[in-house]
Amino acid sequence: MRLLLVLFLVTLSACTEPPASIQQGALASTAYLMVLGIGQDGGAPQAGSHLDPRWTDRDNAHDATSLGLVNPATGQRWMFEATPDFREQWYALDTQAGLREKRVPDGIFLTHAHIGHYTGLMFLGHESVGAQGVPVFTFPKMATFLSENGPWSQLVKYGNILLSPLREDEAVPLADNLSVTPFLVPHRQEFSEVAGYIINGPNKRVGFIPDIDSWEEWDSTGMGLDAFLNAVDLAYLDATFYADGEIAGRDMSGFPHPFLTHTMSRLSESSAQTKAKVVFIHLNHTNPALYPNSPEVQAIQNAGFRVATPGEIVDI
Ligand SMILES: [Zn+2]
Ligand SMILES: [Zn+2]
Known part of the structure; x- marks a missing residue:
């Protein structure tokens, strides 16, 4: 009889409670970040790589790099980047944070105009969600690029997105004790500037630099990696x-990215505490560190660093 009662209660709760993934975010009390993708712009496997086993081995397939930010106190949620995988990534973030009537993010922060970082904006247009006034935060050249070139200009014209120009090193307040500070990083500036971000939570500051040409160039033109790692608690x-x-x-x-091995050797003399702040993201489909059991991931961990995991959550 007792067993029957237990079974009844279990069945009842299974019917009335949201899935654990939704509940977890809804019950969180502090702002948090969620990793929504760790791949380079083209994802993994890449288009045309038809012999790549990841077409059927979906556990090792990867979406383009994106982070989600959730403030449980207000229910608001923001995205960093609008990738070609926006549909799945917004679903993952929105179900994690707890479903609500509003169908779109409360804002999107973009880094630059390479395909893995902004083209997901298309899903906000009238062919898809038909959003109204989603704030899109960008540096001025990127804002001009979006407003002067189709199809992005249509999103601006129809008011699907509301361009909110950023100023270097000027924090965008999102709530009490929650803000985002943009800064410029050196990277192929073909259509736009390239932004990095620091997300300032009540307890933690998290850096995000998915694309940069070289740390050495940043040393000579901006903050530089060492000062940056001093200023944050965690850095993607x-x-x-x-x-x-x-x-x-x-x-x-001549490839315009620091090799992961170079970043590790550059930081080899840093303290264990500094190394533990470094989380690698934006991995190309050729990068062996996309495989969690690879010797390369082992080497990264042995050196005191780690690779981001899709779905990981960081309270800030
Ligand atoms: Zn990229
Ligand atoms: Zn890029």
């Missing part, structure tokens, strides 16, 4: 390529 950093030679038959010496 560009790890596009693991090492030279990764793409067979290509001279990679």
